[in-house]
Amino acid sequence: MNALILIAEDEPEIAEILDAYLTREGYRTYRVGNGQSALDVQPLLKPDLVLLDIKMPGKDGWEVLAELRRRGDTPVVIVTALDQDIDRLQGLRIGADDYVVKPFNPVEVVARIGAVLRRTGGSRAEPVLRVGRLEIDTQSYVARVRPSESGEPDGSAQGGVELALTLTEFRVLAHMAKSPNRVFTRSELIDACLPGGDALERTVDSHMSNLRKKLDKAGAADVIAVVRGVGYRLGGA
Structure with a gap:
């Protein structure tokens, strides 16, 4: 319907x-x-x-x-x-x-x-997205990096490290997590995650830089890869 x-x-x-x-x-x-x-x-x-x-x-x-x-x-x-x-x-x-x-x-x-x-995709999306050790709850707006299988300490409680993200950073992470390993152009991320349509491509780069730093600090370095000349890709952590 x-x-x-x-x-x-x-x-x-x-x-x-x-x-x-x-x-x-x-x-x-x-x-x-x-x-x-x-x-x-x-x-x-x-x-x-x-x-x-x-x-x-x-x-x-x-x-x-x-x-x-x-x-x-x-x-x-x-x-x-x-x-x-x-x-x-x-x-x-x-x-x-x-x-x-x-x-x-x-x-x-x-x-x-x-x-x-x-x-x-309307309101029928899965409430929790998982990519590698990343876990993103789209209903509670909480994203975390779960502990590694090796059990190595990652500076967090046993539930993993909760990421302190801005709304835009959360939108970007959740949007990319719906299509792991797909390369997103900057213009696609603007359309999907920055309502209003007046953001510049360098604004996306700034948000991605902050997001990558937070992921790195949580023990998920290199989860977001820069594809030179194209955009960004989210892989497993």
């Missing part, structure tokens, strides 16, 4: 416009007018993506987004009139997959939803 989009929007005209454009593109939709209703129906409907306004009666979008992230990794696209950088950063920090400012072009919103669904 086509993807189901949960539209959480308290302005009926905007909700109707989004509903109409999404339906025209073949998506299934379900509309609610406040944050609590979105949280009530989400476990029942199991939508493939939530289109979320921030300023809603009762629970606002920030509370809804935080709760959705505690529950799992259902993709969320924020659509809001809040256009300050601090608002955008807060949304991405809590775990939004994209952020669209009102007034918007509904065609662009539909295109962004399609892009998010393509890169996330």
Whole structure:
């Protein structure tokens, strides 16, 4: 079946416009007018993506987004009139997959939803990814390097070393872990892991440098390889 989009929007005209454009593109939709209703129906409907306004009666979008992230990794696209950088950063920090400012072009919103669904695979992804000794929990946003089979000390408790990653570093690691040994170009990593589309390729290099240092410190050196002239590859640890 086509993807189901949960539209959480308290302005009926905007909700109707989004509903109409999404339906025209073949998506299934379900509309609610406040944050609590979105949280009530989400476990029942199991939508493939939530289109979320921030300023809603009762629970606002920030509370809804935080709760959705505690529950799992259902993709969320924020659509809001809040256009300050601090608002955008807060949304991405809590775990939004994209952020669209009102007034918007509904065609662009539909295109962004399609892009998010393509890169996330909807909400049906495995919650825990394992590549070698790397273990990445996409629901709790925790990544760790498990102890080596030899039992050699690696400076951690027996559960392994938990990596202190930024949200972007976690996104990059989880995205690459879904396709081990595949080479990702910088532009692919920008599209998949840095919502907003205004990041530069050198920004990716900076994030990757920090990520590799943290992996090295945790005893997983050379897990991420630089493929000269192409991009980066994640292998076993």
